[in-house]
Amino acid sequence: MTDRPGWRQLSELLDLGPWPPIDIEMDFDQYVLACVLSRALEEIDAGEATATEATGLSQVELRDILSHSFPAPTIHVFRLEEVSDPEPGPEEELLRGLLLAHARAGDSASVRFAKIIARRTLRHDHLWRELGLFDRVELSRLLASHFPALAAGNTQNMRWKKYFYRKLCEAEGFSLCTAPSCQQCEELESCFPEDGESCFACRANRRRP
Template sequence: MNALVQPPRIQAVYSQWVSRSLGELNAIYLARMLAAQAAGHSVLSGRLGLDEISFQNLLNHYFPTARFPVSAADPAPVAQLDEQEAIARLLLSYRAGKEESEVWIANIIAAGCAGAEHLWYDLGLWSRDDLQALIRQNFPELVRKNHLNMKWKKFLYRQLCLETGVTLCRSPSCEACSDYEECFGPE
């Protein structure tokens, strides 16, 4: 899937963030999230769903020359929902183990799951391919586990159901499900 054409304002803010980064892959996608959030096109708080210390650490790590953005003054949620914590734990159980930033990315993705749209869109990313690359970079075994290419939010919730033994799906297998297109169809 090609990236959606972004409004000039988002493109401009994205360019500013990228120019302040060290050019790492995660920085590209975080810059897209920050730009979308600044333009009001994201379900994430001004700190991308992170607490103040984690957000500042993320900025220092990926955007060392950036100033603390005004929009980042928006408070993160006081407490994560149990399901967001469970999603973050699930993601972290598949982490690449390369960087501390995998913890931040897991919490950002978990916060994005609270949105009503496709996960990539709620995060402020530009396409499903962006989300795929972000997850591949930080949680590569999870990408291998999603070998049927299920939509990410549905896949994460399905994994939580499988872990707990509680299934909300109406069919015993995805292939036999009447909602197959909802989970695996084009976006």
């Protein structure tokens, strides 16, 4: 586990030295959080986002994660005293709602991952990359663990971002859908061969005078 990019990168960014060996099955969630936090640090250092903006989590949630799951020096580099809580837009709210509707009952970790995944889905690259994961297999494992019914419904092995937007559009009565946040992706043509507008684009068009 410690040779995976996000885990190693977070350790290097924080100059904490090598991470201790961990049990892969028991600590996969912590590994994913390390990957997400490494991506957040990249955006913070580049001046692109704050810690809350990068993760979709509140200051309290981030402080709790950092203080309970990571070495003590970690919390300081995220500058939580300087940030405000994120304000999700309509699209992010829909994505959160989709994930939360399928989250494991009573599991605070699933709630937090719903917020993280919804926020990172809005980024332009493949979702597993935006989460800092090693590959799509790890993303599938995360979703199967925390949102089992939703993950099980992806019987055609769609790209996960495409699958989320397809589920949202189906709920609105649209049968064809492309993810707006994928428009700048280099693999857009292969990922979305169909014609069609997303329900979000349709809504925006209807609201224009």
